[in-house]
Every structure is written in C-alpha cells, then in structure tokens.
Amino acid sequence: IDFESSNEPMHLVRLAGSWARERHIVETKLSQGMFSYGSTRGVSSHQQNPFVCITVGAPSEDQGNCIAFSLLYSGNFLCEAELSEMCRLRVNIGINPMGFSWFLSPYESFHSPECLIARSSVGLGGISRTLHRIVLEKIIPDTWCSDHPHIIFNSWEAKYFDVNHDNIVQMAAQASNLGIEMIVLDDGWFGNRNDANTSLGDWQPNRSKF
Numbered sequence: 001i002d003f004e005s006s007n008e009p010m011h012l013v014r015l016a017g018s019w020a021r022e023r024h025i026v027e028t029k030l031s032q033g034m035f036s037y038g039s040t041r042g043v044s045s046h047q048q049n050p051f052v053c054i055t056v057g058a059p060s061e062d063q064g065n066c067i068a069f070s071l072l073y074s075g076n077f078l079c080e081a082e083l084s085e086m087c088r089l090r091v092n093i094g095i096n097p098m099g100f101s102w103f104l105s106p107y108e109s110f111h112s113p114e115c116l117i118a119r120s121s122v123g124l125g126g127i128s129r130t131l132h133r134i135v136l137e138k139i140i141p142d143t144w145c146s147d148h149p150h151i152i153f154n155s156w157e158a159k160y161f162d163v164n165h166d167n168i169v170q171m172a173a174q175a176s177n178l179g180i181e182m183i184v185l186d187d188g189w190f191g192n193r194n195d196a197n198t199s200l201g202d203w204q205p206n207r208s209k210f
Contacts, residue, residue, distance in 0.1 A: 001069075001090070003067075004088070005087045005088050006087060008056050008057040009058075010054060010055070011027055011054070011057070011059050012027070012053070012054055012055075012081050013027050013028075013054075013066075014037065014048075014051065014079070016037075016049065019046075023049065032085055033082070033083065034082045037078075038076070038096050040096055040099065042075065044073070044075065044076075048077075050070070050073060050093065051071070052091065053068040053124065053127055054066060054068075054081070054089065054091060059124060061123050061124050062123045064123045065119075066119070066123065066124060066127055067120075068120075069091060069116070071094065071113055071114075071115050071116075072116060072139070073113030073114075076098070077093065078092075078094065078098075080093070151179060151182070152181070152182045153171065153175045155168060155183065155185050155186045156186035158171060161187060161194050161195060164210065165209065168185060189205060189209065189210060191204060191206060
C-alpha cells in the first residue's frame with residue numbers, strides 16, 4: 001500500500017521479543033530508504049511478529065492517524081517500509097522470498113496469505129479495538145469466540161520440574177474444588193528433565209515420574 005506524502009514524520013510500530021519476553025512494542029522513526037524485518041525461521045513466532053503499524057507522527061495510544069497490517073500467516077514472512085525522497089511511503093508484507101519457491105502445474109493456482117488492514121484516526125488504541133472486533137467477528141469460529149473458555153491450571157509455577165503422577169493428581173483434586181476444569185502438565189515430564197540444563201528435545205515420558 002502507498003501512503004500520501006506527509007509533513008509529519010512516519011513511525012513504524014512492530015512487535016518483537018523472545019521466550020518469556022513476548023510481544024515487546026518496538027517503535028522506529030522512518031527515514032529515507034528501506035526498512036525491513038521478518039523471519040526465516042520457518043515460523044513467525046514471538047521473535048518477529050507478522051504485524052506492523054504505521055503512524056503519522058509519533059505513536060500515541062489515543063490520537064493520530066495510523067494504519068496497521070496483520071498478515072494472517074504463521075510461516076516465513078517479510079515486511080518492508082520504503083520512504084522515498086518525496087516522503088512517500090510504501091509498505092509491503094507477505095511471504096519471505098528468501099528460499100521460497102512453489103511449482104505450479106498447468107491450471108493450478110497458488111493463493112498467497114491474506115493481510116488484514118485496519119485504519120484508525122484515534123491512535124493505536126483505535127487500531128487495537130478494530131482488530132479485536134474483526135478477529136472475533138470474522139476469523140475465530142463462533143464456537144470459540146462465544147463460548148466461555150475452560151479454566152486452566154498450569155503445573156509450572158506450582159512444581160517447576162518436580163512433577164510426577166502423585167503430585168499432579170493431588171493438584172487436580174484441589175483444583176477441581178475451585179472450578180478449574182483442565183490441567184496443563186508443563187516442563188519436567190520428559191527425558192531426565194530435572195533442571196534447565198538437560199533433556200530439552202527428548203520428548204519421551206519419564207517413566208519414573210509417570
């Protein structure tokens with residue numbers, strides 16, 4: 001999409017992070033030339049999220065014009081924002097071309113991922129509310145957006161790596177009295193995983209624990 005020239009500086013807002021530091025807001029003031037980010041990890045993930053918002057002027061939660069792009073795709077992606085010498089901005093977002101190819105036989109077709117685009121004249125808050133409404137009304141199946149989700153208990157903060165059959169059953173009995181409907185058995189159930197220094201990736205149940 002191309003933007004009209006603006007006397008105000010353009011800013012790019014994206015989401016980046018890492019394990020336990022997901023979805024940090026990163027703001028970049030755009031200057032002449034190309035700014036790009038993306039993923040070639042095979043997934044988008046929380047390292048780089050396939051979302052970008054362009055604000056006219058400094059980003060603000062409750063004022064200012066902005067346009068957001070959310071790629072409905074979880075694989076490799078690339079986002080590019082190019083600002084010309086005349087302060088015209090062009091934004092592209094889609095499948096990352098690095099290493100990408102797709103063979104089409106005669107009469108076959110390829111459908112690229114959809115991009116959800118939203119505009120707000122009342123800042124980033126307006127973008128958030130618009131995207132939430134579209135996702136709830138148009139993307140998430142009615143079954144999941146109208147029903148109440150199960151109340152879930154996760155074993156990690158209670159037991160960390162020290163999980164076994166007996167203490168999980170004990171927690172389940174206590175949790176049921178509180179209306180909790182599901183337990184997630186977190187880290188510690190596989191390999192010799194008794195601390196963070198071993199067995200990650202050894203996805204075989206620890207038979208001494210379970």
